[in-house]
Amino acid sequence: MAKGPSARRIAVRVLQDVERSGGFSNRALSRQLERHPGLDPRDRGLTTTLVYGVLRHRARLDAHIDAHAKRPKGLKGETRQALRIAAYEMLELERPAAIAISEALRSLERAGPLRGAAQAILGAVGRHGPELDAKWATGKPLHVLERRWSIPRWLGGRWLKHLGEDQALARARAVAAAPPVDLRVDLGRISADEAAQRLQADHPGVQIERLEEHPQALRTRGGGDLFYGPLHGEGLVSVQGLAAQQPARVLAPAPGSRVLDACAGMGVKTLQLAELMDGQGTIVAADLDERQVAEAEAELGRGRLTSDALTLTHVQADLTADHPALDAEPFDAVLLDVPCTGLGNLARHPEIRWNRTFEDIGARAELQARLLRRNLARVRPGGALVYAVCSFAPEEGSQLVAAVVEEGQASLEHERTWTPEADATEGFYVARLRPR
Numbered sequence: 001m002a003k004g005p006s007a008r009r010i011a012v013r014v015l016q017d018v019e020r021s022g023g024f025s026n027r028a029l030s031r032q033l034e035r036h037p038g039l040d041p042r043d044r045g046l047t048t049t050l051v052y053g054v055l056r057h058r059a060r061l062d063a064h065i066d067a068h069a070k071r072p073k074g075l076k077g078e079t080r081q082a083l084r085i086a087a088y089e090m091l092e093l094e095r096p097a098a099i100a101i102s103e104a105l106r107s108l109e110r111a112g113p114l115r116g117a118a119q120a121i122l123g124a125v126g127r128h129g130p131e132l133d134a135k136w137a138t139g140k141p142l143h144v145l146e147r148r149w150s151i152p153r154w155l156g157g158r159w160l161k162h163l164g165e166d167q168a169l170a171r172a173r174a175v176a177a178a179p180p181v182d183l184r185v186d187l188g189r190i191s192a193d194e195a196a197q198r199l200q201a202d203h204p205g206v207q208i209e210r211l212e213e214h215p216q217a218l219r220t221r222g223g224g225d226l227f228y229g230p231l232h233g234e235g236l237v238s239v240q241g242l243a244a245q246q247p248a249r250v251l252a253p254a255p256g257s258r259v260l261d262a263c264a265g266m267g268v269k270t271l272q273l274a275e276l277m278d279g280q281g282t283i284v285a286a287d288l289d290e291r292q293v294a295e296a297e298a299e300l301g302r303g304r305l306t307s308d309a310l311t312l313t314h315v316q317a318d319l320t321a322d323h324p325a326l327d328a329e330p331f332d333a334v335l336l337d338v339p340c341t342g343l344g345n346l347a348r349h350p351e352i353r354w355n356r357t358f359e360d361i362g363a364r365a366e367l368q369a370r371l372l373r374r375n376l377a378r379v380r381p382g383g384a385l386v387y388a389v390c391s392f393a394p395e396e397g398s399q400l401v402a403a404v405v406e407e408g409q410a411s412l413e414h415e416r417t418w419t420p421e422a423d424a425t426e427g428f429y430v431a432r433l434r435p436r
């Protein structure tokens, strides 16, 4: 049987795809992995580690490579990706240089004349890596963020301005590491201990941690795809970052209430709302994207969404505009999980740091402001709206909320920013508003 491409070869292709398309790394990775169903699970894991690792450390790896290259600009495309992978393996995975180099040369089948240069550069990266890392960890904070921690200059400058040096560096360090996989447990149907025991019995290798202040959460490491197993299928656990678990909890809709899940996407928070409502009441889950609405409908068989006491409707709609299914009757509670730059999620989606620009923040903020104003008007008097955004940019969160409060459209009942450096989770801004 012909041997398929190696993990490193597939990682090179994924990285090229992400760079060319400017798209999401998880989608590019899934596309490539689907093409190689025979790939050994360990190699699937290695491909994933290499892709995310290179994206998290890309500027630093390039600085190491370029420090030893005679003509850095000539190292492009797949050659550059293979060099980054080998440098990442040496610097972060502590792979012996001889192995990292020979694997890189193998994955560079068509590099021809560049092989000699690649070998020399990687040899030098192996010898001088720790010394250069130490050098780049000191000096002007903006340079440290940019070169040692791979935070683009425009973003590093904002962090320094908003957070100060210590917190900006703490954030950069926090998003340089692979994040754990957090699960939300439907505590109304299973205890967190029992869910943990069942997961552990099925997958002895996985590490599971309970989080003291978050009884509904399990934090896991080393579990790969396991969470899409039986517990997930029954809706007893759902994959959801700890910070992403907060907006629906802050809304806390009562059983029997009428709730709008505005920007419901594929419905991760819709199921959580149904759990909090004990499977009783009405949920309208709306999103602009037809494909996501269809995927959310396919989830209907999971957990509390099947409850007879729950009326759940999926609507494809632009939530900035009027719509008969959304405007016929006001809602007791609205969860507004707006589309955003994703700049709070740099650990899980590391490509975001390379694909976003400063201008993207303004463009998103304009849409978010329209979504916030239009959907505040959908809340009944005395009801509540929770605004949630997976970004730290004040323009996408606190500033928008402050504007509607100052205009007298709503009062602010709760506001919190979740951060990787303080809360060991993705970044989220969550505000609970009561319309006036």
Ligand SMILES: C[S@@+](CC[C@H](N)C(=O)[O-])C[C@H]1O[C@@H](n2cnc3c(N)ncnc32)[C@H](O)[C@@H]1O
Residues within 6 Å of the ligand: 262, 263, 264, 265, 266, 267, 268, 269, 270, 286, 287, 288, 289, 292, 317, 318, 319, 320, 337, 338, 339, 340
């Ligand atoms: C952050 S995601 C929502 C994630 C989802 N709540 C979840 O928990 O899985 C934002 C969503 O907003 C949707 N969206 C973007 N613009 C919209 C608009 N004008 N009206 C309605 N939905 C919109 C996107 O399709 C995307 O699914």
